[in-house]
Amino acid sequence: MSLSASLTSAFSGLAALSRMTEVVSSNVANAQTAGYVRREVVLSSHGADGSGATVRVSDLRRDVDRALLADRRGAEAGAGASGRIAGFRIAMETGIGDVTSAGSLTDRIARLEAALITASGQPDSDSFLDNAVAAARKLASQISSSAESVQAERISADARIAQGVDRLNTGLRQVADLNERIRTLTTADRDATGLMDERQQLVDRLAEFVPLREVERDDGQIALFTAGGAALLDGRPAEIGFRPTAQITADMSLASGALSGLALNGVAINMSNGAGLMSGGTLAADFAIRDTLAPEAQARLDGLARDLVERFASATVDPTLGAGDAGLFTDAGARFDPLNETGLAQRLAVNAAVDPVQGGAVWRLRDGINASAQGATGNGTILSAMSAALTEPRPTGSTAYLSGQRSFATLGATLASMTVNDRLDAEEDAVSSAARLSTLTELELQGGIDTDREMQDLLAIEQAYGANARVVQTVDQLIQMLLELGA
Template structure:
């Protein structure tokens, strides 16, 4: 090798090592920053020494896909678990001694009626029974309000999430264009690739995403159900809030470029992500619980209704419990929204001008034909004993509630709380699983692609030694040239 060649190789080596040191310094400065991958200098060896070809990054496509999928499931299950927890808290279900569930308070009402039947002339016992009935009404109304609140908040959350999706897709599009054009020109696009991955990860928490890679690092996005989210340009997600999500009213569906992705009849419904979970809360879980509450309320009105005592065959009329506009006791069909409208009959409430003794004597409707204690005896207990067992009497329930179509009010109310508990247990279990999966996958991905400070410092020392060696070689070549030139001049 000539001195000229040796000098060129040494000079080129210094340039390559300088670039490698720059990359290592870049990694060291980014150590500990989430989402930043380790960068590496791309080096190629040739006849004239090594050449610096650009900057690459550490990547593990399989692990990243797993993280994207797990993040979507985690976000969705967390949203459902949080919603069910709030429903649980609205009735204080975790405190069995002070539970405000309809099932628990119906049981307390039955106990109060039993105590009242043992002392039918006792006004205190009568008032305690009325208080227990009002507690049942309050629990149903509060639970119905909580269910409707969850529906409304889910609808608002969907609107916010849709806006976030459109914003993230716009950012993704800008980064994708930068990456593709940079890949074509040979520019360093590693930081843009990291940023695009971060946007994709955020997007996956809202809507389940699958990806397809094309040439020049171009990426195409689809929902986990197959609807195109991004291909060269972002697709637009649309949704309109429902201002009055009253019981029985369905929320609006979500569309991507006219393709329905949530709601009944959606051909390509989402499978994971926050939007899918919020739609499930709004359209399935909260409405189902609301329906169960409505059936409990209907069952209460029916169970405590009064029958015609005259023998004329009059229709059963609302007794202790009623609702606005009630003209007769309800049948076995669902009455949407009844849990939020049920009330203690004013005719038995002294605070509203009623007579509390009508609990014992009947005639709550003010119709003499429905009076049970026709003699007016203060020791009369037959009606109270009958009411004390009303929650255990068999009746029919609407199948729309998703529970047994027949049984006692007590059992149906307990089954409704059991349904909520089962849903929460399932969701909590799924949330714990995906929390662990996301944590483990994030750690594995960090280990595979993140910056290891110890490794980078070791590499930096090695590069500095290599730089010094190349510098000494170049210095030796220059010295030889100087000696040669001196000899020629002599």
């Protein structure tokens, strides 16, 4: 090898080692920087043809465990979804109240039972009659407010879907822009790793809404697909469509067309399996809340309200009632139609004839809803029949509950138990998902920047740098000797 070739090789080594020192220093400096991915210099030989070989930096690689990254993103989406559903279940339990708390659904039922028993024992007491009507009014209000909270959760879920879709569309356009900028730098043989870090953080945020599968493309670009196989970005970003609904009532559904599903580039996505191709993240969880879980909770409350209405809407309980008359509890003031059960919980109200708040008279609770004049004040027959109707085991007309005969208190306890069990199951799922995410995040951090390793690498680089510097020094001395000999 000639002296000039030796110098060229040594100088190329010094340049490569200088770049490696720069990269190691950057790794150490950013060891605690969120989103920073460890860099690694890739070296290659050049011109190894017998006349001397040089070394050059062929690539600056980001040290990413793509399998672990994909698992962590999936876990993040799952944790977000399970947490969202757990929040909904907690709200539902809060709506009906803790069974041990005053003012809960079960407490309101117990108070009505006690008030009717007391009033039937002293039917001449206007105070006891007024207490019974007030207890009925509070029970109806409790059921109605619980159902209103169900629809409030549906409205919130719909609004979150709209926000999520907007952030997805914006994020996909930003990733596409970063792809183009990275391609430009890569083709110009310039460092694009900083932009790649920025892109990875952006994709991490988008993966909370929908689990994303990242596929590498040429020139440092990436494509993004959902776990279900929908292409969200492959060259150009997809456009996700959704139409938000400001107000949602119990009868509104996706199937009826009253609520919006998702569209991908103008083509409707089959939503039969939650969110279809977009399932797995918080977006799918909000669709599940809006279209499945909340309607299920509404149906349970409607079934409870139906059972309450039907217990008192009988001439055997109140002989003054005709075939088309409403009993103590009404469907917005009218008799309940079994074909119109959806939304009954919100419409549930005490019959105005017995309610002083609505202009009625409490004595009709004793003498009959349709009584035109007061009867004997000591006659507690109707009050006793009402008390018995509330506590009598009977089949539940609603399909929201399993068949079987129950008292109204038992039916209320069944609803409370189902709600608590749903909450416990959802919280268990949320804890499990959060633990999985924590484990994968920890594994990802462990595979990050090890400063001890980086310092060891720096020492090795320093030694190699010194060796190349000595080659240059030695060649310089040889050249000086040759020049002296020539003189």
